[in-house]
Amino acid sequence: MDFEKALIKINQVSKNTLMETLGIEYTEIGENYLVATMPVNSRVHQPLGILHGGATVALAESVGSAASFLFVNSNDFVVKGIEISANHLKSKTEGVVTAKATIVHKGRTTHLWQVAITDEDGALISLCKITNIVIPK
Known part of the structure; x- marks a missing residue:
């Protein structure tokens, strides 16, 4: 996978969506993770x-859904979130938060991601878990 092209693609498909409204920007991708930022204002x-x-x-x-989308063949499959849970650990009033989704389980039909949301100092703001289903088109 060309990581740079994947980032451009995922940011482009976010235009005119909730992600754009919230200021979410995908910033980094690796073999088993995706990172995005969101301004706090x-x-x-x-x-x-x-x-x-x-x-x-x-x-x-x-970020968890986008990660699954990037790691499947989007010509053949659709990704949909089926469960999410969150533990909010620390409040934040301003600045930027960073979300890093890391794959826990990548099965044929389900993906489980852990999403750590941190502040600029690396303090954990929230820890989330998302399960996605991968459905043939």
Whole structure:
């Protein structure tokens, strides 16, 4: 896989979607992982002025689903999220969070990803798990 082309592709297909609305940008890809960033500002705050858990989960699902999409033949298969869980460990008011989805299980029909969301100092903000189903077109 050409990692640079894959990043360009996944950022292009995110135009005019929730990912663009939240400012999510895919920044790095490797053999078994995908990384994305999201700015923390008033667009992703809850009323107390901190990062909304739903925005965090949207980031986790976006990077975990995109990772599965990149690691299957998209001409033959569709990827859909079927379960996600999140543990929010630390609040954040501003800056940038980084989500790294790492494959835990890559089966023929299901993928399990662990998504660690950290701040600029590497502190763990949330730890998420997403299961995707891989369906033939």
